[in-house]
Each structure stands twice: as structure tokens, then as C-alpha cells.
Amino acid sequence: MNAILHRFQLMLSEVSLSASEKVINLLPEILFAIVVVFAGWIAAVLVHHIVLWILNFFAIDKLAAKTPLGSILKGAGIHKSISEILGLLVFWLIILLTMIIAADTLHMQPVSEGLSVITSYIPQVIASLLIVIFGMLLAKFLQMLCLQTLSKLDIGYKKYVGKAVQIVVLTFVFIAAVDQLGLNLQYILNGAVTIISVFLLMLGLGAAFGARTVLDNAIACQQIRRQMPVGSSVEIEGVSGTVKEFTMTNIVLEGNGVTTVLPATHFLIHTYTKK
Structure with a gap:
């Protein structure tokens, strides 16, 4: 019985000695890891304030307010500004x-690899957000x-053309933003390009017919x-x-207090x- 107790005490002392030796050997690394984490936290706070100052200087929030992004974030329950x-x-x-x-210092390889995977996505998220803005x-x-250009040509469907241009650009913007995140969108991209190509073809044909009317006029x-200078008195179709x-x-004709605008081809x- 005494021999068993003696052997147990020897094993316990060996384990304690081995653990204390490992702690003593790791103590400098643990202290270094603590210092690294503390210094990193201070650096993160300082850089955070610097980034906010730079973004406010360039008025990123005001630029984002001119886009639907703010309302999209609020709809998703995110009430922070883009700069925040x-x-x-x-x-x-x-x-x-x-x-x-710190994990590499303490030889915690699985933890280090897991954090590396998460960290690699943050710059991609930042880049995607900037691409969207x-x-x-x-x-x-x-x-x-587009609206200003078409307004000078007196084209009636200028609002639809302007909206179509905006939708096409936004489609490519969101594809680029999602692609920046590293997601494979090859099939979606091919489909989107096909749909947009057909849409642009139809829009081009419509614009060509509309431009023909504008050109004729x-x-x-x-x-x-040349035949009828300004100030001439005319009568056409009861006008x-x-x-x-x-x-x-x-x-533009003016008579009896009424202004009438007629297309030139009329x-x-x-x-x-x-007269």
C-alpha cells in the first residue's frame, strides 16, 4: 500500500514539475502575447479614429446619402452610418x-489559421462596400x-432611358461587389450579361426609331x-x-394669347x- 502511495506521489510531483517547467518556458511568450494584444487594441482604437476622420473629411456619409444604400441598411436593421x-x-x-x-506566438496553429480565414474577408467586405457606394x-x-442630354433633344421617354441606364450600371456594380467577396457567380454573371445584352439591343432599337423622328424634325x-423666318404669320390645320x-x-407659334408648339415635320x- 505504501509503495502505491509513494509511486502516486512521484507521478504527481513529476506532472507538477513538468507543468511548472512548461509554464516557465511559455511565460515570456505569454507575456509577449499579452503585450501584443494590448498594443494591437491601442493601435486599433487610434486607426479607427483616424479612419473616421478621413471618411468624414471626404464626406463619405453625404455621398452615401445620395444613394439608396442608407435606406437599404436601415431596412436590414443596421442603423450605423457608412463611415461607422x-x-x-x-x-x-x-x-x-x-x-x-498572439496565437502564432503561443504556437496555437489551429486558432491562427481560423482567424486568418476570417481576417482575409474583411478587406474584401470593405472593397465591396466602397464599390457599391x-x-x-x-x-x-x-x-x-442621360436625362440632361435627352432633354435637349426633346425626347419624351428620357426618364425611362435614364432609369434603364441606372439599372444597367447598378447591375454590373452589384456583380462586381459580390465577385469581390470571392463568391463564384459565373452562371449568374453569364445570365445577367445575356439579359442586359438583349435589353440594350431592344433599347438601342427603340432609341434608333426615336432618334429618326428627332432627326426628321x-x-x-x-x-x-429658311422659308418662314421668326415673325412670319402662318396658318396650318386651323391653327x-x-x-x-x-x-x-x-x-413655336403665338396667336390670340395662345402659344402652340408644333413639330417641324407637321x-x-x-x-x-x-400671311
Whole structure:
């Protein structure tokens, strides 16, 4: 019995001695890991504030407010601003990098590999978010540019064309943003490209027919201008008045306090009387 107790005491002392030796050997590494984590936390806080200052300087929140992104986030239950979200992503990126260094120091390879996988996605999320913000701004800009250009041509369906341009740009923006996350969207991308190509073809055909009408009126307007200068009194199809001005595609008549706008081709198709 005494021999068994003696052997148990020897085993217990050996285990305690081995554990204490491992702790003593790991103590510098543990202390270094603690210092790394503390320093990383301080660095993360400082960088977080710097990122917020930079984003506020460039008015990222004001730019994002001009896009539907803010309402989309609120609809998803996220009430933080874009700058706050980006700042938090950068903060946790630094924290996770610090934890990876600490895990490597303590030879915790599985933990380090797991954190590395998570960390690798944060820059992709940041890049995707920036792609969405600036892509939405680009889509809005192109929509307004299209509306202004078509307004000068007196095209009635300019709003639909502008909206179509915005939708096409947003489609490619969201595909690029999701692709940045590393998701395989090859089949979806091929389908989207096919649908957009067909849509653009139909839009191009419609624009071609519409442009033909605009072009016909523009040419007719130049012809009528030479025959009927501003100030001429005319009568056409029961409408009489004085030529007030020529637009790019229309002729404006004014008579009896009424202003009438007629397409220039109207004067080529119908007989008019010049007084």
C-alpha cells in the first residue's frame, strides 16, 4: 500500500514539475502575447479614429446619402452610418491581425489559421462596400447626364432611358461587389450579361426609331426656318399665329394669347398658309 502511495506521489510531483517547467518556458511568450494584444487594441482604437476622420473629411456619409444604400441598411436593421461601418471593419481587422500574431506566438496553429480565414474577408467586405457606394454614385450621375442630354433633344421617354441606364450600371456594380467577396457567380454573371445584352439591343432599337423622328424634325426645322423666318404669320390645320421661335425640332407659334408648339415635320406633311 505504501509503495502505491509513494509511486502516486512521484507521478504527481513529476506532472507538477513538468507543468511548472512548461509554464516557465511559455511565460515570456505569454507575456509577449499579452503585450501584443494590448498594443494591437491601442493601435486599433487610434486607426479607427483616424479612419473616421478621413471618411468624414471626404464626406463619405453625404455621398452615401445620395444613394439608396442608407435606406437599404436601415431596412436590414443596421442603423450605423457608412463611415461607422467602415471604421468598425478596420478596427476588427487590426484586432484580428493582433490575435493572429498572439496565437502564432503561443504556437496555437489551429486558432491562427481560423482567424486568418476570417481576417482575409474583411478587406474584401470593405472593397465591396466602397464599390457599391461609388458605383451607385456613378449610376446616379450617368442617369442625370442621360436625362440632361435627352432633354435637349426633346425626347419624351428620357426618364425611362435614364432609369434603364441606372439599372444597367447598378447591375454590373452589384456583380462586381459580390465577385469581390470571392463568391463564384459565373452562371449568374453569364445570365445577367445575356439579359442586359438583349435589353440594350431592344433599347438601342427603340432609341434608333426615336432618334429618326428627332432627326426628321431637326432637318425639317432647318428647312422651314429658311422659308418662314421668326415673325412670319402662318396658318396650318386651323391653327394660326406668329412664329415666335424655332427649337431644335419644333416651331413655336403665338396667336390670340395662345402659344402652340408644333413639330417641324407637321409643316411638311400639311399645307400651311404664310400671311
